[in-house]
Amino acid sequence: MVKKQTAGRQQLGDLAPQFAALNDDVLFGEVWAKTDELSARDRSLITCAALIAQGLFPQLKAHLKMAQANGVTQTEIVALVTQLAFYTGWPKAWSAFDLVKQTYGQA
CATH class of the missing domain: 1.20.1290.10 (AhpD-like)
Incomplete structure (x- = not known):
């Protein structure tokens, strides 16, 4: 299981909250977490x-x-x-x- 990513929110949450959420929730939360494919x-x-x-x-x-x-x-x-x-x-x-x-x- 991939560790929950929070780097986006930590580094960009105030400046670019949507980008931070996409980074943490979609890229790492969905794509990286899909270990049945890779x-x-x-x-x-x-x-x-x-x-x-x-x-x-x-x-x-x-x-x-x-x-x-x-x-x-x-x-x-x-x-x-x-x-x-x-x-x-x-x-x-x-x-x-x-x-x-x-x-x-x-x-």
Whole structure:
């Protein structure tokens, strides 16, 4: 089961309450919670790949922590980043590896 998400309300609740509610209730409350189609672990791998591909490293940092909590191993995330390096760009992989090291205690 996916942990109840409150980051939207905590960070944007006063500024953008509708966006915060969509983030917490729809994205995480409905889509991420639908584990009969994809596990939280698989969703984490997919999300990390998409964020790396776009170079969205502030969001990647949070999602790497979530991936680790969802059972994605360091070996698996290293393989993911290595694979993506050839498709999304070498500099993005370097940047992602810095966050992987921080998340998995290698920094």
